[in-house]
Amino acid sequence: MNDVVVRFAPSPTGFLHIGGIRTALINYIVVQQSKKKDPKSKLLLRIEDTDITRSKDEYKKSILDGLEWMGIEWDEKPHIQSESIDRHKEIAFKLLEKGHAYKCVCTKEELETRRLENQKLRKNIKRLCTKCKNDSATQQLEKDFCIRINIPNDGKISVLDKIQGLVVVENKEIDNFILLRKDGTPTYMLSVVVDDHDMGVNIIIRGDDHLNNIFRQLHIYKSLKWDLPTYAHHPLIHGDDGLKLSKRHGAVDINEFKKKGYLPQAIINNLILLSWSPKKNDENIEIGEIINTFDLEKMSKSSSIFDYNKLNHFNNFYLQKEENYKYFEEFVNENSILKNFFDIDKILMKKLFNTYKKNINFYSELENISKIYYDEEFKTILNNELDDNFNIILNDFMKHLDFIDVWSKDNLKNCINKFLELKKIKFPIFGKPVRIVLTNLKEGPPINDILFILGRKNTFLRLNNYINSANKL
RNA sequence: GACCCCUUCGUCUAUCGGUCAGGACACCAGGUUUUCAUCCUGGAAAGAGGAGUUCGAUUCUCCUAGGGGUCGCCA
Numbered sequence: 274m275n276d277v278v279v280r281f282a283p284s285p286t287g288f289l290h291i292g293g294i295r296t297a298l299i300n301y302i303v304v305q306q307s308k309k310k311d312p313k314s315k316l317l318l319r320i321e322d323t324d325i326t327r328s329k330d331e332y333k334k335s336i337l338d339g340l341e342w343m344g345i346e347w348d349e350k351p352h353i354q355s356e357s358i359d360r361h362k363e364i365a366f367k368l369l370e371k372g373h374a375y376k377c378v379c380t381k382e383e384l385e386t387r388r389l390e391n392q393k394l395r396k397n398i399k400r401l402c403t404k405c406k407n408d409s410a411t412q413q414l415e416k417d418f419c420i421r422i423n424i425p426n427d428g429k430i431s432v433l434d435k436i437q438g439l440v441v442v443e444n445k446e447i448d449n450f451i452l453l454r455k456d457g458t459p460t461y462m463l464s465v466v467v468d469d470h471d472m473g474v475n476i477i478i479r480g481d482d483h484l485n486n487i488f489r490q491l492h493i494y495k496s497l498k499w500d501l502p503t504y505a506h507h508p509l510i511h512g513d514d515g516l517k518l519s520k521r522h523g524a525v526d527i528n529e530f531k532k533k534g535y536l537p538q539a540i541i542n543n544l545i546l547l548s549w550s551p552k553k554n555d556e557n558i559e560i561g562e563i564i565n566t567f568d569l570e571k572m573s574k575s576s577s578i579f580d581y582n583k584l585n586h587f588n589n590f591y592l593q594k595e596e597n598y599k600y601f602e603e604f605v606n607e608n609s610i611l612k613n614f615f616d617i618d619k620i621l622m623k624k625l626f627n628t629y630k631k632n633i634n635f636y637s638e639l640e641n642i643s644k645i646y647y648d649e650e651f652k653t654i655l656n657n658e659l660d661d662n663f664n665i666i667l668n669d670f671m672k673h674l675d676f677i678d679v680w681s682k683d684n685l686k687n688c689i690n691k692f693l694e695l696k697k698i699k700f701p702i703f704g705k706p707v708r709i710v711l712t713n714l715k716e717g718p719p720i721n722d723i724l725f726i727l728g729r730k731n732t733f734l735r736l737n738n739y740i741n742s743a744n745k746l
Numbered sequence: 747g748a749c750c751c752c753u754u755c756g757u758c759u760a761u762c763g764g765u766c767a768g769g770a771c772a773c774c775a776g777g778u779u780u781u782c783a784u785c786c787u788g789g790a791a792a793g794a795g796g797a798g799u800u801c802g803a804u805u806c807u808c809c810u811a812g813g814g815g816u817c818g819c820c821a
Contacts, residue, residue, distance in 0.1 A: 284821050324820060381819075388817095391747095399748085399817080419819055437751070446749055446817095454819040461821045485750060485816045508752080508814090515813065543758090546770085550759050556770050573759085575752045576814060583758065583771045631784050689780085700780045708781070716782035 277307035277314040278473045281340075281347065282354075282465070284321040285332035288526040289339040291579060292480065292510045292518050295544045299507060300478050301345045302545075305564045315348035317472055322355045323464055339527040343537045344560070352472060354464055361459035364467050364497070365420050365452045373496035374452055376418040377405040399448040400426070406449075420453040424492050432487050435476075435505035436572045442488050450489055462486065466493040474502055478569070481506040482517075505569055508548055508576040518579060534604050534636025536597060539588035547577040557590060585634035593630050601626055604636045611639060614647045621646060624726045628718050645712050646726055653710045653739040663706045664743055666696060670703075671736055680729045685721035710739045 281297040283289060300316055307314035320336070322328040337351070368374040379402045387401050402421060405411045411418065424447055431441040452463040459467075469477065484506045494501050512522030519525065530540060541560055549572050551558050558566075591597055605611045605622065615622045622643070629642055645651075653659075673692045677684050693700060704720050711723055711732070724732050 282821090286821075321821060327820075377819095384818090421819095440750070442750070448817080451819050456819080458819085460819070465821085480815095481751070482815055483821095488750095506751090511814075513757085517815080546758060548759090550769090552760095554760090554769055556758090573752090577759090578757060580757050580771065586771055629783095632782080686780095693780095704780055714782090718783085719780055721780085 275307075276311040277304060277476055278317065279304050279315075279476050279478055280317040280319055280469065280472065280474050281345075282319040282321050282468075282479075283336050284324065284327075285329060285336060286324055286327040287332060288528060289336045290518065290525040291527060291530070291540070291544070292525075293336075294339065294343060294345075294527050294540070295510060295547070296478065296480055296507070297340055297345050298343070298541060298544055299505075299569070301347075302560075302564055302567050303476065303478060303569055304348075306567070316346075317349060317352060317474065318347040319352040319354055319468060319472070321461070321464070322353060323358070323459065323461065325355075335526075335528055339531075342531055343527065343540065352468065354468060357464075357468060357471070358459060360471065361464050361467050362453060362457065365459060365463060368422070368452065368493070368496055369420055371496070372423065374420050374422050375406045375449075376412050376414055377402045377421045377449075377451075378411050378414070378418050379405060399446055402449060417455060419451050419455045421449045421451050422489070422492060422496075424449060430488050430491055432491065432504055434484075434487070435503060435570050436508075437481065437484060437504075437506050437574060440484070440487070442485075447488050447492070452493075462489055463493065466490050466499075469502060470494070470497075470499050475500075476503045476505065478505045478507065480509050481574075482509060505572075507572055508574055510547060510579050511576050513578055515578070522579075523581070532608075532637070534608075534638070535584065535588050536591045536600055538597075539584060539591045542587045542591075543580070543584045546583075547579070548573045548575070557587070589631075589634050592633070592636070601636060608637065608640070611636075611643060614643045617647060621726065621728070628722050628726060632718075645714070651735055651738070653735070653742070654713050655743065656709070658709060659706050659739075659743065663703070664740065666698070666703060667707070667710070667736065667740065669696070670707075671733070674724075674732070677729075680725065682721055682725045685724045686719075689721055711735050 279300045281300050283293055283297075304314050304316040318340070320333055322333070340347070365374065369376070384401045391401075405421075406423065424444055426445050428444045429441055430444060430447075431439060433439050450462055451460050453459055468474075487504055487506070491501065510518045512518050514522075527540075538559060541563070542556075542558055545558065545563050545567070546556060549567065550556075551562075551566055592601070605615050611622070625639065625643060625646060629639060633639060633642075670692055673688055677688055689704075693703060696703075705715065707720050708717055708723065709715060711727065717723065718726075727735065
């Protein structure tokens with residue numbers, strides 16, 4: 274049996290952010306690699322919804338949608354953690370029965386007091402509840418107790434993590450954490466272990482904010498004599514202030530990336546380059562090649578900062594690829610502004626995109642650009658770059674334009690060049706004002722491209738409107 | 747505060763003791779161009795500090811400093 278079972282286990286208490294996507298992505302890559310060796314390998318998805326007050330269906334949906342959009346496919350249907358609470362309770366009592374756990378009646382207040390006392394004395398005592406374990410009356414209670422794990426005070430425990438290497442911790446550093454709350458519900462620490470075991474998970478890949486949890490969880494595995502999984506704790510992504518990535522670092526929710534017009538490929542490319550790098554010098558790498566070359570054990574242990582500049586670079590690279598045009602259409606269909614324009618004139622939108630794709634980093638940048646070209650009420654804002662000389666030349670130019678039979682980029686370019694040659698004027702003197710007349714912008718694509726995008730009818734409409742308003746002055 | 751992890755250009759990274767410390771993004775300059783952009787060429791830019799091991803340390807060991815993570819009847 275060489276099948277690998279990994280899992281991604283988000284809790285639906287918030288939107289799926291870029292850090293979560295990274296964890297899911299690494300799990301996905303590892304399972305795809307494993308499937309080549311053993312097709313029975315699988316990536317399971319588990320929704321950890323045991324925090325009833327904070328878990329929301331809307332978050333669960335956004336997580337599923339986000340993964341799907343990213344192309345991170347999982348096997349089987351999602352496991353819902355809250356559905357196996359009875360099983361978790363059963364295990365808690367089994368541990369109690371075997372002496373690996375004990376009943377505790379310490380109140381929150383008592384524990385808090387002891388915690389503060391220890392802090393004052395600068396003592397490092399992790400075991401806050403010390404009396405309950407040996408109090409026979411407490412151990413015989415039928416209700417109103419929580420169940421804590423019973424970990425020996427001496428000795429040490431170690432793990433050989435695929436990324437972190439050998440990590441050793443003294444048992445006395447590990448607290449007698451709670452398995453089952455007073456209200457009878459299981460805690461995260463217990464549920465994870467039971468679910469991972471029951472689901473057959475044999476490699477646990479997650480962020481290193483869970484590194485310290487390995488040891489707590491290993492004690493549960495060992496007490497139950499269950500097979501130990503292999504661990505791989507990857508470093509976290511930080512914001513540019515060096516702190517764990519969160520909302521205040523800007524767009525971190527995966528759905529925001531989608532809304533802005535980023536491509537999954539670009540996000541994947543950017544994310545996989547954090548803590549890992551391909552052997553080749555070219556950093557553009559797509560999922561297939563990543564699966565062929567990625568090595569979990571070559572991941573670095575240090576955290577990294579998510580670079581939006583580099584993401585923009587990759588996104589610009591991928592959105593220019595012809596085969597990715599379908600993503601543009603998908604985006605347009607979900608963007609109300611662009612969808613509206615698209616329905617008015619599909620060809621115009623396509624022309625726009627093809628001309629501007631070199632200039633934009635993400636699709637939503639086209640919103641403002643489209644507004645200029647789709648504006649039926651377009652009026653040139655008059656300014657001092659548009660003088661009488663120019664107006665006279667423009668009149669002449671329109672006559673030349675009128676002779677163009679096929680309104681193509683090349684014909685327009687030829688027409689412009691011939692006209693300038695004939696009039697013996699340099700391009701900028703004429704071109705810049707034309708750009709302003711047609712778009713109210715001083716910068717933008719070449720004039721022939723602008724004329725081409727607008728089409729014959731709109732070009733003449735805008736030029737005539739301008740001339741009429743200029744004449745009124 | 748305790749424990750765990752980390753530390754190479756601004757950012758992401760390469761280097762498995764001997765390299766002019768390489769690449770990518772960003773930045774700057776020059777060139778091409780019909781403005782802007784693209785594109786091409788070039789440039790500036792790094793081993794946290796200190797000991798030790800060694801003929802030789804960015805690389806191995808230790809110390810210090812800095813950063814991060816974790817210390818819940820949250821997950």
